[in-house]
Amino acid sequence: MDMLSSPPHPMTRTHRFYTYAAPSRFYALAGRLLPGLWLLAAGLAALGLYLAFFKAPTDATQGQAYRILFIHVPAAWLSMLLYLALAFWAAIGWAFKARMASLLARAIAPTGAGFTVIALLSGALWGQPSWGSWWVWDARLTSELILLFLYLGYLALVHAIEDPQRADPAGALLALVGVVNVPIIYFSVRWWNTLHQGASISLTAAPRMAETMLQALAVMSLACWAYAFAVIFTRARGLILERERDKAWVQALSKKGQAT
């Protein structure tokens, strides 16, 4: 297909992880994975929505309004996990001067911010019919709003500093400081008396949910994961080309017209 996908020399097999740390390798690998990822995301979303609306029973106390859960909870999970992923890759990029890791952190940020907005918005649309209010300054809601500001702050910071050599460490520092907010969000419903309900699913106790509801939630979460990978890889490929445009491999890519 192209020169980047030639079979690896046996000696390089053990270094596989590191080879994808090179933007050129990551670009090629992400390009090969993307069609499958989009397909997976669409398939899982179709199955998840089917389970969420046609298989999961009506909730005894909340009626149909509870079906917001199947988008709200996966979005909230992703908003926190993507933040941790962002901070992790930003830190790796900072500590090891790994270009690809810093680029990945940048690629994750808009998607993480998006899931935070989805969680907040679906939460407001759930709060109004069940609590009688779109918004309350409750610990869970407030800390999730702070998460959105952390994402936006990170994006504003790395875009404000033109030189990536200085922008990426600054972004990493902000991202790392913000990590403290993630356990606060997660445990807020336990640490404080919140209007927001506690976790219905935990690793230590049986879930307080019907089996089909759990299945729908699991499939919707996987769909959100597949979507997140697909859109982040797409964005990362654009960022790579922008940042590496003067590098020989990018020039070669455009000359051969194989950069799809």
Next chain:
Amino acid sequence: MNWHSAADFFHMDGYGFFVWGSYGSALLWMLVEVGLARRRHSQALLQLSEEDVA
């Protein structure tokens, strides 16, 4: 089966606005996000090929 008709499905026992508002806004954001990410990649490619010609 939870629903007796399509109207029943969209009505969601009176919670239609809230349920469909949640899913609709999520879908809308995802469409916009995918569009922006893909455009960013294709514009980077376009810029490369233009520099190539120049």
